[in-house]
Amino acid sequence: MLNVKGVSYAYRGKKALDQVSFTLGEKKITALIGPDGAGKTTLLKVMAGLLRPSSGEVNGKDGMSLGYVSQFFGLYGEMSVQENLHFYGRLNGLTFRESTQRIEELLHWTGLESVIHREAGALSGGMKQKLSIAAAVLHRPDLLLLDEPTNGVDPVSRREMWRLLQSVAEGGTQIFAATQYLDEAAYCGRVILLHQGRILVEESPQQLLRDFPFRLLVIREAGHERVKWMDRIRKELTTGEVFSKGRDLYILHREGMSIQGRIKAILPSDKGLSLEEVEPGYEEVFTQRFQDADGGESR
C-alpha cells in the first residue's frame, strides 16, 4: 500500500507540491485531476521515485513493482511493436519465454496484433499510447502510474484505453492516472483534485456529484446574442457562473427559485427561448471547485 505523506516539492523557489498526503488503498483506479501547472506530473514523478521530495515521504514502495507511462512517447520509434515489447520485458527482468507469452496476451488485449511488425514510430497516436501501456504492464506491476494517457486521442480510442486500464486493474494492478478529461472520472473509484500543488479534495466521483450544491439551468439555442445575455445574466448572479457551450447558454447557481424569474425578465419574450433545469455533470463539479480555489473570479 503506497502512502504519500506530507510531500512538498520546490522548484526554482516555487512550490510545485505543497503538503500532499494520501494513501492508495482498496480503490483500484484513482484519477488525478488538475489544471495545467497544478503539479500532476511532479506528483507522479515523486511517486515513481524519479524526483526526491523537498520534504515529506512516500512509504510502502519497498518490494512494490511499478509501471510508468509518461506524457511523451518513450518507446523506440525505429523498433517494431514486438521488439519494443521484448526490450521492455528484458528491462523488467522477464525471461524471453515469459515475455513471449505475456506479449501475446497483451497484443490481443490491446488490439495491436495487426501491427506487431510495424515500426512503433509509424503508429497513430492512440496505438502508440496502447503500446506504451502494454510495455508498462508487461511485468504485471503492483502500481501503474499514467501521465495523461488519453491526451489528444479520439473518443473511440479513449474508450478503448479505459477498457484496457479497467482490465489491468482487474488483474490486480493499482492505477493512478493524471487526466484533463473530466468525464473520465466516471471510470474511477476515486478522484484527487490537485490545484497549485495542493489537494483540494479526495473523494469518489459519485459522492462529489451528490454533494454538489449548485443547480444548472440552460437556455437552448441562445444563438448569436449569447454573449450579450451572458454579460447581463452575470450581473444578476451573486453565486456561480454563466457560460456558453455552442448555441446553448448555461447558468450554474446556488440561489433561490427567484433566479429563474429574474433571468426570464432579461430574455426577450419574442424569441421563444426557454429556461430548462438540467443535471450538473463532472465538468461543472470540477470546474467549479477549481474556480473556487482560484478565488475572486467566481462569485
Added chain:
Amino acid sequence: MIQLQSITKKFGDYTAVDQVNLSVEQGEICGLIGANGAGKTTLIRMMCGLLLPDGGEGRVLGFDIRHQQKAIRQQIGYMSQKFSLYPDLTVEENLRFYAALYGIHQGLEKRIASQIEAFRLEEVRQERVGRLPGGWLQRVAFASAQLHSPPLLFLDEPTSGVDPVTRRAFWEQLYRLADEGTTILVTTHVMDEAERCDHITMMNQGEVVAEGAVNQLKKEFARDEHTPLATLDELFIQLTGKGDHDGG
C-alpha cells in the same frame, strides 16, 4: 465566408479529401471533426491557400481557392495545433514577428500593446516562449493569429491540451468574436471542443459523414427520438465505427 463544392484532393492513389461540400456563414463557429487521418488538415490547407485541390470549386472570403491563394493567406488568421511560435524568442518578439508577417506597420506599437493587455500577457512579455507552459502558449498563439483582426480564423485543436477552466475562458473569447461577426473554423478530434461549435461537419476517411447544428445532430442520430444523444462522443463512435485508423 466559405463555400466549397465537391473539393477533392489525392496524394497518389490515396484520396485524402473526397468530394467535400462545406458552407460557413459569417459569425458562425464551424467545427470540422474527425479522427487523425480523416482529411481535416488537408481540407484546411486548401481553404487557407496552402494547397491546390485536384477537383471541385471553392471560395474563401470571396476569393477563389485555386487562383487567389495569396489574397486568402493575407486575410485569414491561422493557429496551428503546434502553435508555430519561436521558442527562442520572447512573447513580445513573437508578436512582433507575426505583425511583420501580416504586414502591420501602422499602429504597430498600439496593436501589440492591446493584444498583450487583452490576452493578459504582461507578466510573461519578456519570457522566452519555449519556457512557458501549455496554457500560456495557447494564449500567445491566439494573440498572434489575431494581430491583424482577420474576418476569418482557422483554429487547429485550439484547446486540446489545456485545462477545463482555461478552455472555458478561451471559448468565451471565441463566442465574443463570433457574436461580433468573426467567422471561425475549428478542426478537432476532441469532442468536448466539437460540442462548443455552432455547427459541425464530421469527416471520416476523406468524406463528410454528418453535418448540422450540434443539438440537431444529437437528436437526429438518437436511438429514441425523445432522448437525444448525451454527448458527441456517441455520435462519433456511431459514424466512424472505429476511431483510430492507425495513421494513414
